[in-house]
Amino acid sequence: MNTTQAIKEQAYRLGFSLVGVATPGPLPHADVFETWLQCGRHGEMTYLNTPRSRLCRSQPKQILPECRSVVVLGIRYPAPPTQVTNDLKDMPHSGKIAAYAQGNDYHNFLPERLQSLVRFIETRVGHPVLNRWYTDTGPLLERELAQRAGLGWIGKNTCLINPRKGSYFLLAEILLGIELEPDRPFTKDHCGTCMRCITACPTGCILPDRTLDSRRCISYLTIEFKGFIPRELRPLMETWVFGCDICQQACPWNRFTTADADPIFDRHMVLSNPDLLDELRLTTGEFNHKYRHSPIMRSKRIGYIRNVSVVLGNTQRREAIPALAQTLMADKEPVVRAHAAWALGRIKDGLATKALEMAANAENELMVKVEIQNSLEIQ
Secondary structure, three states: OOHHHHHHHHHHHOOOOEEEEEOOOOOOOHHHHHHHHHOOOOOOOHHHHOHHHHHHHHOHHHOOOOOOEEEEEEEEOOOOOOOOOOOHHHOOOEOEEOHHHHOOOHHHOHHHHHHHHHHHHHHHHOOOOOEEEEOOOOOOOHHHHHHHOOOOEEOOOOOEEEOOOEOOEEEEEEEEOOOOOOOOOOOOOOOOOOOHHHHHOOOOOEOOOOOEOHHHOHHHHHHHOOOOOOOOOHHHHOOEEEOOOHHHHHOHHHOOOOOOOOHHHHOOOOOOOOEHHHHHOOOHHHHHHHOOOOHHHHHHHHHHHHHHHHHHHHHOOHHHHHHHHHHHHHOOOHHHHHHHHHHHHHOOOHHHHHHHHHHHHHOOOHHHHHHHHHHHHHO
């Protein structure tokens, strides 16, 4: 068995479902990324738009000049139900969390596996090897490298899709200062004329050039975006409080895939449909304790409770009024109070009106006062 094959076999033993080798030369679609940035479609993710970030993403050797090979790996997480179910009537006060975020945060265990694979490589070749490894933490165009490594194609929903295993993967890369046998790039496009992901997306964020406008993406809005969610997008978030699986659920390639998710994802850290009335009451300390090992920590309490308020506004259940009213009156974060006010405005009920009127007299923050007034006007 040659070195390249031995590395792949070890990667499979470590739990990776996809393994391929790519060359580290300039990436041909870096101009698409540049155009995407120029159009501002990265939103508030300013770390993507630094000169070094742009240079490294187009040319991996800018990260490791001695790089001669890139090992690209995919680890599969459990897929949610294949059918797209977002009926608000079926979820009176529960929310949805993206499938990848229901288990242990992959940043807690993937680094150890990548380091283990590097140690195996060094033992195999008999000497230390220059390397850099990442799991969505480095300035790399991961999906394009994965396509170059033969792992799949980039679908219309921007996800990497493997024809046998679908798209429910997290990607990781190891840049190596040794030459390995590269895999053939995946050149076929199996999306064809299918438009299901585009049709299913409630915010219309998927664009014709196989990019998406992050500013309209539910995953971006619930995770990366930290401010006041545009009012016109809030109803379109449906019941998602962290992330979104809709475009992957709609994809036909995820309907017939093998269920070989890594067992570590079976350690559910959170409920897939948490009770939002309970979530709304979480203090900062309680939130940090509950989600300390979960990807949900990325949104921090302020973002998460903001999202919870939006979903309660979308479900429009009268039972949520007391909890939302308490949040509007007592939460220390203006962003949270503003979205609680919006949610109360969506619930056509005298108790909601009374709560808004009481808050209007006590509120000092301008943005929150605006939300309260807008909500009162539609009551």
